[in-house]
Amino acid sequence: MSDNTKPLIPGFDLDALRLPQNFGEALGVKRLITRVPVRKPLKTEFFRVRAGEAWRFQTMILELKEEGETFILAPAVWDAVPELLKPAMLHAAIDRRNNVFLIPVPLPGQDGRRNPWHQSLHSAVTTAETSWVRSVANLKQGGYDLYVADGSIADPEWPDVTFQELVQIAFRDRVIDSADHPVIKQLLGAS
Secondary structure, rough: OOOOOOOOOOOOOOHHHHHOOOOOOOOOOOOEEEEEEEEOOOOOEEEEEEEOOHHEEEEEEEEEEEOOEEEOHHHHHOOOHHEEEEEEEEEEEEEEOOOOOEEEEEEOOOOOOOOHHHHHHHHHHOOOOOOEEEEEEEEOOOOOEEOOOOOOOOOOOOOOOHHHHHHHHHOOOOEEOOOOOHHHHHOOOOO
């Protein structure tokens, strides 16, 4: 049997070869944001939301759940398929691995009320502006349960991009600005 405490190569120090957590900074590497998902937070992830009016945007969206895609619509197209559209507030969010995403929170209806799911998601997003939180669907309660991190997790490292850039990346190929758009034609049965 070999002695596991002795290095195979004399003078070999594994710790001296270990990458530090911030190795990208040491190499002068900057992470580019090339993809920004539009989604609800995962039940297993803690997330934060960037606070302030500059980091949210009220718009009309179309969610194609079967395809896992969300589109943003220009006002000229809102009357094409109004029964499928959803007014929503997009919020800039980030997970603990510094992955950014946009959370679409449905806005209240014309009567000023939200359903319990939308209200609890709104509460989660509001709490995530100051704390790391995790939201988990609770079918019996008809909303999301909110869990605030017990430990002291460092504040997120937000990327050096504007909210407009995040939205442009998120909806790069998913802006519907005409009734001639293939998605609208498909939904109207015209293609």
